Amino acid sequence: MKLKHDCVRDILLTIEDIKEFNVFLPIQKLMKQDKLINYSKDDICYTLFKLEEAGFINLQVASFQEGNFPLGITDMTYQGHEFLKNIRQSSVWSETKSLASKVGSTSLTILSDAAAGVVKAQLGLS
Missing domain, CATH: 1.10.10 (Arc Repressor Mutant, subunit A)
Incomplete structure (x- = not known):
């Protein structure tokens, strides 16, 4: 599945x-x-x-x-709340999914890391 x-x-x-x-x-x-x-x-x-x-x-x-x-x-x-905070905004979620689609399939761990990276980039922290 x-x-x-x-x-x-x-x-x-x-x-x-x-x-x-x-x-x-x-x-x-x-x-x-x-x-x-x-x-x-x-x-x-x-x-x-x-x-x-x-x-x-x-x-x-x-x-x-x-x-x-x-x-x-x-x-x-707590980890669930942290992940949700990172993917709550539709714009962050769309960008995260776009990054994930480049490799075809991603784990929840990678998806979480990608979302955190998108948020960091938007904050100018990366």
């Missing part, structure tokens, strides 16, 4: 918008949000697992014979 970078951004923005401190966010509530209705359940679940693997969110997961299934989000990590 392919990780969709726009789905990554939309999920993080949605979590930030609707997640309350110390309150569990069920996946069913997450998937009903406007920013996510155009993504399939598989895309959202896959992206949630990858965001957790990258250290951007913490998930509660249920294990079944068929495999693991995310039940919901318990928290967005």
Whole structure:
């Protein structure tokens, strides 16, 4: 399955918008949000697992014979907030995706580094 970078951004923005401190966010509530209705359940679940693997969110997961299934989000990590701060602005996100498209496919780590580089360049820090 392919990780969709726009789905990554939309999920993080949605979590930030609707997640309350110390309150569990069920996946069913997450998937009903406007920013996510155009993504399939598989895309959202896959992206949630990858965001957790990258250290951007913490998930509660249920294990079944068929495999693991995310039940919901318990928290967005500091690293997740930092990444989201860098990609929040549409102009930064567009430039980051443009840089990533030059190599075809990029990891979340590289995408995060690229976004930080775009922000640094806009601030005149690089």
